[in-house]
Amino acid sequence: MPIKSRIRTVPHYPKDGVMFRDITTLLKDPVGFRITINDLVIRYTARHIDKIVGIESRGFIIGSALAYQLGVGFVPIRKKGKLPAETVGHDYELEYGSDRIEIHTDAITEGDQILLVDDLLATGGTAEAAVTLIESMGGKILECCFVIDLPDLGGRARLEKRGHEVYALCEFEGD
Amino acid sequence: MPIKSRIRTVPHYPKDGVMFRDITTLLKDPVGFRITINDLVIRYTARHIDKIVGIESRGFIIGSALAYQLGVGFVPIRKKGKLPAETVGHDYELEYGSDRIEIHTDAITEGDQILLVDDLLATGGTAEAAVTLIESMGGKILECCFVIDLPDLGGRARLEKRGHEVYALCEFEGD
Numbered sequence: 001m002p003i004k005s006r007i008r009t010v011p012h013y014p015k016d017g018v019m020f021r022d023i024t025t026l027l028k029d030p031v032g033f034r035i036t037i038n039d040l041v042i043r044y045t046a047r048h049i050d051k052i053v054g055i056e057s058r059g060f061i062i063g064s065a066l067a068y069q070l071g072v073g074f075v076p077i078r079k080k081g082k083l084p085a086e087t088v089g090h091d092y093e094l095e096y097g098s099d100r101i102e103i104h105t106d107a108i109t110e111g112d113q114i115l116l117v118d119d120l121l122a123t124g125g126t127a128e129a130a131v132t133l134i135e136s137m138g139g140k141i142l143e144c145c146f147v148i149d150l151p152d153l154g155g156r157a158r159l160e161k162r163g164h165e166v167y168a169l170c171e172f173e174g175d
Numbered sequence: 176m177p178i179k180s181r182i183r184t185v186p187h188y189p190k191d192g193v194m195f196r197d198i199t200t201l202l203k204d205p206v207g208f209r210i211t212i213n214d215l216v217i218r219y220t221a222r223h224i225d226k227i228v229g230i231e232s233r234g235f236i237i238g239s240a241l242a243y244q245l246g247v248g249f250v251p252i253r254k255k256g257k258l259p260a261e262t263v264g265h266d267y268e269l270e271y272g273s274d275r276i277e278i279h280t281d282a283i284t285e286g287d288q289i290l291l292v293d294d295l296l297a298t299g300g301t302a303e304a305a306v307t308l309i310e311s312m313g314g315k316i317l318e319c320c321f322v323i324d325l326p327d328l329g330g331r332a333r334l335e336k337r338g339h340e341v342y343a344l345c346e347f348e349g350d
Contacts, residue, residue: 008260010259010260013259013260014259020259022259024250024251024258024260024279024282027239027248027249027250027251028226028248028250028282029248030246030247030248032248033242033243033248033249034243034246037243051203054236056232057231057232057235057253058235060232060233060235060236060239061229061235061239061251062239064236064237064239064240065240065242065243065244067208067240068208068209068212068240068243068244069240069243069244071205071209072205073203073204073205073207073208074202074203074208074236075199075202075203076199076202076236084185084188084189084195084197085183085185085188085197085199104199106200107203
């Protein structure tokens, strides 16, 4: 478990009872960072990908290095109001309240094969919103890719129910 | 100017009179993204670097791909309250009000050679705060590296006055 063992657990962050899985300890380690990206490169190198879409902001770190190595373009999905040009957005429900993600209208071309990347899959709310946004622009989701899956929180089941493939480098159960 | 010509200018963002230099058009282009990172790889490949520190959040995109290709660790500097474990922070002045950036206390080891990376150098306020933070932890700044420099805003002069080397892939004057 060269990847999982390098991920730090921070208890009670961001609130009581949550075990936060912190990838900064993985990223700062040159071997840890390298094998994380290389494992994904091996998986996707023979697949046709037009663009990697990374979700703000830890998804930028994983998605960018992977896009570079695969030689494809990188597109950021950001929180509301952070992108400078014309955007389309999608609102989604959180445990308390709601949130909105946005993408530039010129970021995806009809028919683009998209790999969606984030660091962690929990309830899948943000990932599902991202998938909805990408598909509304005519993008096709090749797969949703994460470093960490928390299967007990149901994100994988939620995305698979919509017909999407989900891949994660490691899992933490009991969350 | 294969890099500069791929950067989009968005007038009056985030406020009237500002010409926002938007790298998302560079990043989504597989050639543009590749040559951006490769130009930096060529510059730094023979230099000794222990870690690349990227500033939230566009600095994550550039810094991460570069760290991967150079085979070094990646460390994020984030806005206040975004990092889960023990942090040190630095407050700095903005045009109106102030801001705070933070880094994990275990992110940098005394004597680490650090390449600081962000997408854009404007007044240099955030970069100077990042440099102060890194040096307070015993890190040595090899260079401060940007995709874009806006020389009229004085960031380069500000960092050089503190004795730091500054490198940018392109400049936009008249800002």
